[in-house]
Amino acid sequence: MNIENIVREKTAGGVNSPSEIVQIIHAYSEKKLSDEKMTRWLKAVCNKGMTDEETLAVVKAMVTSGERLDFSHLGKPVVDKHSTGGVGDKVSLIIAPILATCGLAVPMISGKILAHTGGTLDKLQSIPGYRIDLSMEEFRQTVEGVGLSLTGQTSEICPADREMYTLRDRTNTVVSIPLICGSIMSKKIAEGIEALAMNITVGNGAFMKTLKHAEKLGKKLEMAGKQFGVSTKIVYSRMDQPLGREAGLWNEIQESMACLKGEGEPDLMAVVTELAEPVLKYAGIKKPLSAVEKTITSGSAMMKLEEMIEAHGGDSSLIHSSDTIHTPSFEKVIEAENSGVVRFMDTEKIGWAVNSITVFDGKAGRQIDPSGGVRFEKKLGEEVAKGDPLAICHGNSEKAVSQAYPQIKSAIEIGVDPFTPEEVII
Numbered sequence: 001m002n003i004e005n006i007v008r009e010k011t012a013g014g015v016n017s018p019s020e021i022v023q024i025i026h027a028y029s030e031k032k033l034s035d036e037k038m039t040r041w042l043k044a045v046c047n048k049g050m051t052d053e054e055t056l057a058v059v060k061a062m063v064t065s066g067e068r069l070d071f072s073h074l075g076k077p078v079v080d081k082h083s084t085g086g087v088g089d090k091v092s093l094i095i096a097p098i099l100a101t102c103g104l105a106v107p108m109i110s111g112k113i114l115a116h117t118g119g120t121l122d123k124l125q126s127i128p129g130y131r132i133d134l135s136m137e138e139f140r141q142t143v144e145g146v147g148l149s150l151t152g153q154t155s156e157i158c159p160a161d162r163e164m165y166t167l168r169d170r171t172n173t174v175v176s177i178p179l180i181c182g183s184i185m186s187k188k189i190a191e192g193i194e195a196l197a198m199n200i201t202v203g204n205g206a207f208m209k210t211l212k213h214a215e216k217l218g219k220k221l222e223m224a225g226k227q228f229g230v231s232t233k234i235v236y237s238r239m240d241q242p243l244g245r246e247a248g249l250w251n252e253i254q255e256s257m258a259c260l261k262g263e264g265e266p267d268l269m270a271v272v273t274e275l276a277e278p279v280l281k282y283a284g285i286k287k288p289l290s291a292v293e294k295t296i297t298s299g300s301a302m303m304k305l306e307e308m309i310e311a312h313g314g315d316s317s318l319i320h321s322s323d324t325i326h327t328p329s330f331e332k333v334i335e336a337e338n339s340g341v342v343r344f345m346d347t348e349k350i351g352w353a354v355n356s357i358t359v360f361d362g363k364a365g366r367q368i369d370p371s372g373g374v375r376f377e378k379k380l381g382e383e384v385a386k387g388d389p390l391a392i393c394h395g396n397s398e399k400a401v402s403q404a405y406p407q408i409k410s411a412i413e414i415g416v417d418p419f420t421p422e423e424v425i426i
Contacts, residue, residue, distance in 0.1 A: 003027075003037050010044035018057035025061035029160035035167055042164070042173040050178035052223060058178055059224050062186030065160035069140060069192035071105055077283040078105045078192060081275050082184055083199040084217070085117030086206055087351040088242035088376075091199065092120045092150065093256040094264070094272050097305040100147035101295040104283050107143045107191045108150045109157060111165065113359055115174050116205070116351030118247065121152050122359060126249040126326065126370035130314035142311045149308065158186045175207050177217045185224040195231040195282045197275040202426060203240035205347025211236065211426060233278035236426040237271050241345040241380045243424075244268040247354045248373015250326040251394075257319055260302040267424040274425050328371035328394035332405045336384040336414060343419045345380060346411035353407035357395040371396050374408060380421035384414060 006020050016024075024041060027033040050058070071078045081095050096106045110132075112119035121132045134142065134151040142149035153162045161183050168174050188196050198221055200214045201207075208214035218234040225232030244265045246255040258264060259272070273292055280288035295301035306316035318325055358372035372395035378384050390412050395401045 003033065003041070007037070007041045007044055010041060010048055013048045015051055016054055016057075018053060018060070021054060021057040022061040022064070025058065025160045025164070026065055029065045029163055038164075038167060039171045039173070042168060042171060042176075042179065045179060046173050046176040052220070055178040055181055055220055056224060056227055058182035059185050059189070059228070062158045062161045062164075062182055063189050063228075066158050066190065067136065067156045068190045069107065069136070069157070071107065071140075071143060071192045074105050074144065076103055076105055077194055077279075078107065079195045079197070079279040079282065080106060080108050080188055080191060080193045081197040081199070081279070082188060084180065084184075084201050084207055085114060086201045086239035086243060087116070087118060087347050087354060088244045088247040088252065089118060089201070089239075090120075090123065090244065090246075090252045090256045091268070091271050091275065093123065093253065093305075094259045094268075095197075095276055096148050096150060097260065097301045097308065098272070098276055098292055098295045099279060100308075101300045101304045102280060102283070102285060102291050104147070104279065105143055106148035107139065107193065108148065109153055109187045109191060110150050111152070113355050114165070114169055115207075116348045116355065117207070118252070118351070118354070120150065122368055123249050123252050124150060125368055126253060127309060127314045128318050128325065130309060131312045134312070142308070146308050146311050147304065149311070151312070153187065157190045161186050177213075177220055180207070180217060181220040181224055185221060185228070185230070189228045189230060193230060195233070195279050196225060197233050197235065197279045199235050199237055199271065199275055201237055201239035203238050203347065205241070205351060206239040231282060235271070235274050235278075237274070238422060238424050238426060239347060241347055241421070242350060242374075242376055243271065245376050245379075246373060247350070247376070249358050249368060250370040251373040251375065253319060254322045257302070260296060260305065262296050270424050326370040329396045330398045330401045331392055331394035332401055333389050334391045334393070334405065334409045334412070336378075336386055336388045336390055338414055339386045340384060340414040340416050341419045342378050342380050342382050342384060342390070342412060343415035343417075344413040349411040350374070350408055353393075353404040353411070357393065357397065357400040357404045360397075360400075369396050369400075372400070374404075378412075381419050
């Protein structure tokens with residue numbers, strides 16, 4: 001393999017052959033290629049793009065770099081949900097137990113924070129004892145026994161994607177439609193699912209800033225799904241403000257619990273139901289929205305989540321103990337300097353600030369502060385009076401909270417004229 005020729009060809013706007021793409025991705029996964037050389041290729045892909053054939057080759061290379069699960073023996077639909085991410089996006093924590101309660105199998109491989117967006121694994125790790133590093137066999141057994149499992153990538157599943165995911169985050173090569181498509185679809189295909197509810201977020205807090213850009217990704221994802229036998233339903237939603245009222249770690253777990261108790265914020269629950277409906281229809285459930293409501297009102301979805309937490313080694317009783325664990329040592333309240341209406345929120349800026357008080361690179365490596373996060377007392381279109389709390393930043397690091405405070409304050413704008421935000425579902 002002549003990496004120089006492959007990189008030179010892509011840098012010049014040329015096309016890499018499927019075999020070249022498989023070779024370069026597998027070489028990096030097997031540590032036969034340096035970060036420096038791989039970064040050059042990733043940047044070339046970001047700058048020049050890829051054909052459909054190249055994109056499918058990326059998906060194939062990532063899938064074939066590891067093993068592929070098979071749940072066909074379960075005799076029930078095997079489905080998953082995924083999102084391109086945002087701020088306050090805790091949908092996976094809510095929808096997975098709902099789908100499993102409805103009789104579907106949900107093997108969900110999740111990720112950690114990526115750039116300014118939050119990570120489901122970091123939120124789950126705030127649950128005392130919860131393991132995000134199940135082996136492939138433990139993952140399989142949990143899905144078979146409980147009906148769902150939310151875990152991180154194992155060394156066996158798409159190892160190429162795991163290595164590239166980290167490198168892309170470090171080298172500012174995240175926002176590439178072919179690479180995003182490859183990362184998402186490879187994991188979903190390797191999970192052994194039949195159907196995927198895919199949420200592509202759009203707006204100033206999303207990777208896709210415009211609907212036109214988002215639809216390009218949607219078409220690539222549908223194309224990959226069709227090629228590999230995964231029925232893929234795309235749902236576009238707005239990310240021009242945090243989803244729900246909480247952004248962080250433990251506080252997002254608590255908001256998820258509220259949703260499963262029937263107390264969810266309207267925008268958050270709108271995304272949950274919009275994503276749940278197509279996969280429940282795929283499973284043959286005739287009244288999917290009624291089925292979702294029943295899992296919540298009966299408490300069965302909450303019980304299913306508790307069962308999964310226990311299977312992962314966590315203490316499910318503690319998710320109902322919001323006042324006794326992960327109490328932040330410091331908090332700062334952002335108050336409105338003027339009366340009016342919240343007209344704009346720089347959600348990406350908010351996301352970077354939230355992540356700065358939740359995840360740290362310390363002497364012992366990557367660490368999380370479960371108590372870190374932000375509660376948004378006011379959101380788009382809501383009236384405020386001078387002195388009203390707009391948001392509350394909190395965490396165990398006074399320095400981190402103090403540094404995040406001005407960033408979040410400057411990200412919220414208040415105007416005089418009335419303002420009605422658009423619906424979250426596009």
